[in-house]
Amino acid sequence: MPRILIFGDSNSHGTVPISWLGQSDRFASGVPWPDVLADRTGMTVIAEGLPGRTTVHDDPIDGGARNGAAVLPALLLSHTPLDAVVIMLGTNDLKPRFATSAFDIAKSVERLVTITRSLTPAAKVLIVAPAPVSETGVLADAFAGAEARQRGLAAHLAAAATRVGAAFAEAGDYAQVSPIDGVHLDEANHRALGEGLAAHVTALLSAPPKARADRPAPDPTAPTAPKTLARAVPPEWVDYNNHMNEAFYLTAFSDAADQLLDWAGMDAGCVQAGASVFTVETHIRHLGEVNIGDPLRVTTRVIEGGGPKLHLWHELHVESRLCATAEQLLLHMDLSTRRPAPPPEAVGTWLAQAKAAHAPMPLPEGFQRHVGQART
Template identity: 65%
Template sequence: MANILIYGDSNSHGTKPLKVLGAFDRYGEADRWPDVMAAALGPGHGVICEGLPGRTTVHHDPVDGGNRNGAEVLPAVLLSHLPLDLVIVMLGTNDLKPRFATSAFDIGKSVERLLRETRTLLPDVAMMAVAPAPVRETGVLTEAFAGAEARQVGLADHIRGAAERIGAGFVDAGAHVAISDVDGVHWEAEAHRRFGAVMAEAVTGLVDIAVPKAAGRLPAPDPSAPEPPVTLAMEVPRDWVDYNGHMNEAHYLRAFSDATDQMLDWARMDAACVAAGHSVFTVETHIRHLGEVDIGDRIEVRTRVLEGGGKKLHVWHEMCVGDQLCATGEQLLLHMDMATRRSALPREDVGDWLGAAYAAHAGLPAPDGLGRFVGQR
């Protein structure tokens, strides 16, 4: 469990690119990078977004007002959301407005001030500074950001330096996303989704977060190989015990679920893919217990693709201890479009990998027990 606070401006708030000055609109949760990041990290983590449109690092806004001085309200924001494990600061875009007459160097130093104040209040919290994506002088915000393209030169490097001096993590948003051509300041939905996936990976390096995917535990096999690959190999831990000294039945499902995740990870259905809206839902599982598995035994699961490449993913798991078959697991999953919450074709590269595995395994004899139900004789 990790509690993460994002302290930002309109591009954390999810403000859509402006076509008419003053006509503000906001993306839904599926298209705001903090929410995309939260979805990729999985349940159990608290992601709090304090994104205020127009927020600066340390400046009062003499034109728009609205308590937009980030340094002034930072202490109250931090203390109101305790406990926190990670604070992400993504500010600096609004400092580029000509009304503040500042430079890239000064913006970097202002971000450093926010990081130092955070460290003073919360000595043990992890921190990350995000350099905003470069703006462009175009659209209805051209005059509001007049001269910003010249003033922002070197900004990412200055913020990187601030992060290094404080001992904070750093991400350069401009290395991953580009500003919308509509207004030169805000992001399109696709950029939000991409950046949310980037940030999900970045934060796992700063705080103890287990992203809910296999994350390449085993080397990826050739999907066209006819032999079903090993998708899980581990020693049964002590805390999986039941009252007979066996592996508890609940952990058979966990093992088979991890094996499915490993295969999906090989197929590139990773955290970034899920954050972009491509996932799977399990609709049916059947487990048979055929032999004893004791605590300390080394189990190995091999997984065969019975149907793959399309909307359905049908897999067959076999769990062995040595040469003994101890359990089988049959699972049916559906690929989902997370925006519509309806079944859909997988992303092309995912479908190609699973389709190749399906073709490779199709010539194998039907496994014993396929399609069984409870009580079948």
């Protein structure tokens, strides 16, 4: 039975629309939309909703463990294995105390997806744009200006979902906030949201893994590391230093590993049949600056392959400059048991041939290096 984690705020917690400050009533079990989702899909749905939760901000007034980015790693590891993670956050970021924008909220949700992918790489992700708030009732002052700040939020979240390869839905397509406080859902709208998102979650879990680039498969017996990625750095990969953000180095190396596995035969059909890989560890070294528009080229060498373990060495170049390396350890998995297992025979043969072909190459500088500098 699929396991789904809902990562949200008070509307995922089931908070009742409030009529006075300090009220903290919660709908009975079965009413909140995650419970409705579980009922409609028959899946195991784990609701991790906290009133006041933000995407990445510590709350200077209400305090508490409300910073989503700070608590997400523990929640992911507590509930693993997970088949999907649904993230519906951003409403509390609209409070004037955080002085943020719709664009920044979307970028913050994108960061949550990056955290999710790093810790539960097999889980699919659905980003849900929260239902728009209304400045009314006892929460009008707490959300002063939110109606203006939320303009364009759904579009920015949709763009973020596209960038990170996540699915996307809008809660506002199915539910509206209560006129009592302008923030929380009433019972009827919880039901409507759970029913509406059931189709999105079902489609997400039935979708094949992300498509690979249409790159001809190399000869696995060739004695050189094949080129597994070639692309220009897109504008959306920029960071505050105006160069490639560190999160997208992992994206590039992950795509390179996917390409190698696709060549070996671990395609969508293989995964649907129950054979996949889980990432155990990735060590990235940043050796040179990469700018927007630069032509990336990644080569991937098989250090260990053919059995349950897959040990890869990636090198990222911009023209002749080595700008980053990644050492990656993965395990072949039987998805029916969520336990390590030998790969399918054809996949194992291809990877074993690549390992043998790459073995005579000298070990690269930085191989098996831990984080830290050598003592001098």
